[in-house]
Every structure is written in C-alpha cells, then in structure tokens.
Amino acid sequence: MVERVHHITDLEELERVAIHGRASLYPERIKILVGMATCGRAAGAEEVLEKVRKVVAEKKLPYIVAETGCIGWCSQEPLLDIWVPGRPRVTYGRVKPKQVPEILAALPEAKPKLALAIMTGDDNPLTGKHADYCNGHGSKVDGLPSYAELPLFRRQLRIVMRNCGILDPASLEEYAARGGYRSLWKALWSLKPEDVVREVTESGLRGRGGAGFPTGRKWQAVRDAKGSPKYVICNADEGDPGAYMDRGVLEGDPHSVIEGMIIGGYALGAHEGVIYVREEYPLAVSRVTEAIHQAERADLLGDDILGSGFRFHIEVAQGAGAFVCGEETALIASIEGRVGEPRPRPPYPAEKGLWGKPTCINNVETWATVPVIVSRGGAWFSGIGTERSKGTKVFSLVGSVANTALIEVPMGTTLRDVVEEIGGGVPGGRACKAVQTGGPSGGCIPAEQLDLPVDYESLNAAGSIMGSGGMIVMDDHTCMVDIAKYFMDFLQDESCGKCFSCRVGTQRMKEIVTRISEGKGTEQDLDLLEDVAWMVSETSLCGLGGSAPNPVLSTLRYFRDEYLAHIRDHKCPAKVCKELITYTIDPVTCNGCGACVSLCSGQAVVGEKNKLYTIEQARCTKCGACLESCKFDAVLVN
C-alpha cells in the first residue's frame, strides 16, 4: 500500500487522517488480518500470511490483507481475523496454512467456519463505548463466544493494550482513527505543561517498570530540575525470563508510546527523547523506528508539532542484551556509550541523567498509558485499581496455564482470578503450586496465597514484587529448588559484577542451591543461604543486587519442606532434580514396544523387542525422553 503523506498541522488535518484510517480499519471490503507480532511469527504466522496472500492473488479475490499486533491470546497463535463489512469480526485460532483456503472459501457469504473460529466481537474492551474507536457492529455470531463473554477477556480492561491486535502497527492513520494523537493535540493546544504533570500526578500512575515510583512525582522532579536540555527516555530493555509486555506494546502499537513520549516532553520541557530497546527485539526495533519515521513525515515529531511550535525528536538506541541495563543509571551509561553499570543515586536521573542533564525515564507501559490519562483525565484513571495502586497492569501469563496470554487487568485483581479464570487454570488436571511474579527479582507465591490481590504493596508483603509483569504459573511438576537454581544462574550471569556482594554473592548462592539440588546439601546450608541472601540484598548498590536473593528467599519461605526433602531424604519431591531421581521400567506394564529405545540418547535402554526392556543406570542421562515416549506408563521415576 502506498503511504499517503500528510503534514498534520491542525486538528482538521488529524481528522482527515483519521478518516483514512477508519477506511482501512473498517473498509468497505472484506479484510483479513493476521497477528504478526513475534509470538505469532514464532507459531507460524508468516506462513499463514503468505498463504492468505497467495490464495487471494490466485483467486483474484477483492479482499484486503493486513497485519496486526498481538491481541494477547498467545496460546492460540497464529491468529487470523476476518472482518466482513457490517458484521462482527471473527477470529480463527491456531490457523495452519492448509486451513486458509477453507476459511477463505466460506467468505463471500460471510458465514464463518465455526469449527475453526474461536471468538468474535467488537473492538474492544476499553474504548468500546467511545464512538471514535469502535466499529459499532457488535452483533453476535451464533455459536461463537464474543470477547466480552470469554473468561480470558471478560475481566480485562485494556488501556495500554487498547490497540494491540486491532490496528496495523505500521499505520499511523489507523492509530489516528482510534483516537491517536488526539491527546497530543489536547495537551499542546489546551493544556499548560504543568497541567499535564498535574493530570498525571492526579491519576496516581506508578512506574510500570517494576519499582512503582509515582510517575507524577518523577515528572515534577524533572520539571523542577535546573539544567538544559532535558531528556525523556523510554525504557524498553525488557529482560525478565517469561516477560514480553513491552515487546507486545512496541510491536502492536508503537505510536501510543511515541505519543506518550511527546506529551511527556512537552510537560517536562524536553526536546529530545530516546527509546532504549534491546537488540533481541528486532521486530520491535523496526516497528518503532518505522513509526518514528511516519510521525516525522507527518510533522508529529519535529520542529513544529501540530503547528504549536513545540519541538521534539526521538531516537532509538539499541541495547546489547544486558539485563542490568534495565536499571536506569546503567541504561543511561549504555546510551552514553559506557559500560552498562549502575552508579550510586543520588543524584537521581531526574537531576543528573543522560549527559548529566535532567532526565525522565519511564517504562514502555507507562508512556503508553499517558495519552489515555491526558484524554480521559487523571481522575478517571485513578478510579481504576486499588487505594495505592491505580490503573491497570499488563502481565504476560505464561508457564503451566491453559491460556498463555498477554493480559491487562485492573490493579487489585486477585491472582486466583488471573490464573484460574483468565488463564483457564493449570492444564492436564494438575494442581497449581506457585505463581512466580516479577521475574528474577521477584518471588514465588504459593498456591495457598492465590487470593492475594495483585498490587504493588500486596506482592511486596508476600516476598515478591510486581516487577515488569512476568507471571509464571507453576504446577506440581515444578521443583522449587530447581527454580531457585535457575534464577540464581540467570542472576550470576546478569549481575554487572561491580559490587563484590552481588557478583560473588549470587555465584555462591547458586553454588549452595546447586549443592542442595544434588542432594549434597546440609541443613547449615540453609542458614548460610539466608545469611548470604540478607547480605547481598542489604549491601548491593542497585535494584538487581537488592532483589537478587528474592527467588531463593521466597522459595525458602514457602517451600522449606522441599529444600529439607532434598537435604535429609535426598529426594526431589517433584522429581525434577536429575541427581536425585532414577528412571526404571516397570516389568509388569512394559510390553516391549520399544518406543523408548530409539529416543534414548545414552543408549541406556536395553532389551529385546516384544520382550522386557530395562534401563542401565550407568548410561542413563536422565533426559526423560523414555518417560515421554511411553504410552503405557511403564517408565517409572523415583
């Protein structure tokens, strides 16, 4: 599609762009949308899109084929949406390229292939009532659940992800059609900078990167700080294992982040912005770079934004993949071209940040929330959530859960609602054992505490943190010692290594946990583990060291029995720790089918076909391949 270049200099022009956007969002022709975020691509969305394009071209169908971001139902990827004018959109899940002709064949009559479709509905939870944002054709399709009915979406409130999975991330027009850049216009033309700061303060928004510092207070500090120029930075260095909220937003709706940053720049008196994205997110980098170019061409970024005379530019800086560079002072050092190591605060970046100038660093989600706060007002936003945690939070719900998903819920939603209702519970009839929140800096919250409301204070009190929003559900096949070992291994690699306590402390903690997982630990090791953990968190400089012991401490607090089982009985109750388990073949159940023989990497399964097989322990690598291959449950783990 040839891009129309508009120089948007006033609201009228913005409206015109929005009309074009509406025409491509809800065209007069049939439109086929494929979710092309990284999660979709990993599941094969590129092949699906290619197939769709091929079928449409071959049959010369008058359909529009477009890309979109991730709507959040990652376990159903690749997702394919079909929009027939005047009808609700129908979503197909787990689409295989070979199903594409079948789905498209049913199209002219607009009768969805019910067997393949998973949901239908209106765009979309948050802004559905807003005429501008809505396609207005929410009528139901028989036999299909609508978004509003699905447990996955029912409890969600999408502010940050308002456009994800709905619009084409590469289209500024579609963003404008859904109300985009209207907040920027409002801020530039009808609000004073201090009014914007006041709205944000009133909203009660707290930093979504993890620590939860009140955004309004940070903005006020940068506004009051002496020094010029000032900078705003978007922290998109998302490194927690199992967390991909920032990626989802940058890939699905990059303009919302850019708009938030321009508003921030206006409020704080900054004219330069930097988006710091990790290099491992190539799609996010290209999406956001493309969006910046579009905004520049439309005069939404540049020397005279929307004709107001306000000047703002954004650059993209790529991180080389250090977890610690998510820490604000390390991030600044990295942008400046120095080694990504944190430095002591004060002075805070609000006083001395990038190039020694006042700098405001906020997370992707925080920036994406700003336009909504400006358009709807701080009071509206502060009406959502709990007493001290306002608004909504995006979580990546992963692990042992039926619906792996990117979700956004109001603060204060309980973990049980998130895991059991939205997530659909633990699959395979297994029991939920714990939920890990907050990534490597967070902790494991046991299943008994699932009624905990998700907000900054409650999670802190439970020994975990909100963090950036990773939520890993663990079932009873998870060994907590093994989890602690995994996170300590991650942290000892990702510690920048400047503070002795963090560098050596995390190494030693991993050493001790490893020893316990091998059944060689002693009960004194647990005291030592608590001592080192205390020391590392007390004496380290930055947040990484300060929270590094959390995985160990929280598992020790809630699952001490499991540690003791490893130490006293030399048993791994979850049967995970390789050193403490043995694989054997039950002579009664084994029928000698031999399915496990070829899969055994160590050639440890010996015997004759149709007779009994046995496992030679000396050669067994405990990979578990035999267990998975056996259809008769003849492989036993002890």
Added chain:
Amino acid sequence: MVRLTINGSPVQVDEGSTVLEAARLYGIPIPTLCHADGLTPYGACRLCVVEVGTAPKSRLVSSCTTRATEGLVVRTNSARVERARRLLLELYVATSPQSKRIQDLASAMGVRECRYEAQHEDCIQCGLCVRICNEQMMAGAIGFSGRGTTRQVSRPFDQTSEVCRQCGACLYVCPVCELRCQAGTAESALCNGCLNFSPPCFNSYDDAMCFLDPCHACELAGPFRADARTKIRATATAR
C-alpha cells in the same frame, strides 16, 4: 559547612565531603578495600557500608560514594552494619584467602569461621589498579571486561597496551597481593592461624621487624605474646 550526625555525635564537614571522609575526619574507623585517597570513589567493595536514616526507613549505603548532606543521620557500627561487614568479609576470605589485608580485616571484625569453600580467585575486582592507571598514571592501560561471572581486570584484547609504561602502580595499590600469607594452606579458608600460633613470618626471620603496618596477628598475638617472644629468643640462641 554541612552538619550531620555520626553515631549520635553532631559533626561538621566541608560541603562536598563524603560520609567516609566525614567519619575519618572525626577518627571514626570505617574499613575499606576499594578506597584510596586521590582516586575517584568507586563503591565496589561494599565494606564501607553505613546505616543512614532513621528506623524503620534506614538503609545501608556505601559511605565512600554517599555525600554528607545536612541533617543526615549516620551509624557506622550498628548491629546491622557489623553483621553485613562480617558476612562480606567471610565471603572475601573465601574468595581471596591469601590476602593479608582481608585476613586482618576479618580477624578484626570477629569473623571466626568461613563456611564457604575457598576459591582462591584472589582478584576481588576492587578496581584500584584500573583507577590508578587511569587517573594518576594517565595511562588507562587496563580496564574491566565482561560481566557477572566473566568480569575481570584485563588489557585491551588481552595484549599489553602500548600506553602501559610498566610503572607498577597497579601492583602498588592492590589490596590482595601486597603480602601473601606464607603460612601454608589453612584448614578453613579463614586461617586465623595468627591467633593460635606464632605469626608465620617468625618462622622465616630471626628478627621479626615487620616493615608493613603491624599485622593484626602481631597486634593480638605477636611480639607481646609470651611464647612468641620465647620463640624469637630460642631461634636467636640457636644461632
């Protein structure tokens, strides 16, 4: 001038001073490993942690990198600080058991056992060598490379830099190689041998005239201990 409270006493220091400088000005000892006058404060050894603020909001900060500010409440010897230092030193001893400085500090802080396996890594990455090379010798021939487990002091591309004049300043400031303990391998990483036996130097020298700062072993057990003196006399007589 800035007024602050250290260990309950009001003190006054010049603006811009660090808490460490303030404490030392008033003769309050704070142990350090990565600090040297004339080099930029680095804050890596964490041994100089002090408790600032009032409970329950107090926290531990490295005094060498914390500026003394008006009204700051500092405690250099609270139970929390001492526990942190003891646990740190226990880890230091395990990392670099051969360093006399570390053994002395550990003894002085009352560390009596080391529960870790000794690793003899030696380098504690205090960064003194890197800073002296950069800031005083104006060479910048060495620096840190890597991160986490692979972080180390190294030369550019592992080759001797052209700007290295081999002045030896890096060796001079190193807190772990100034004097290797010669007492042989101790049973635990923390030798504390000096508290129980004669200092190792007595075995090698007739007249133990230590030219370094008095070894903690000497202070506690050395020349002033009866059997040590007897031992020196006996060696002398045997000659």
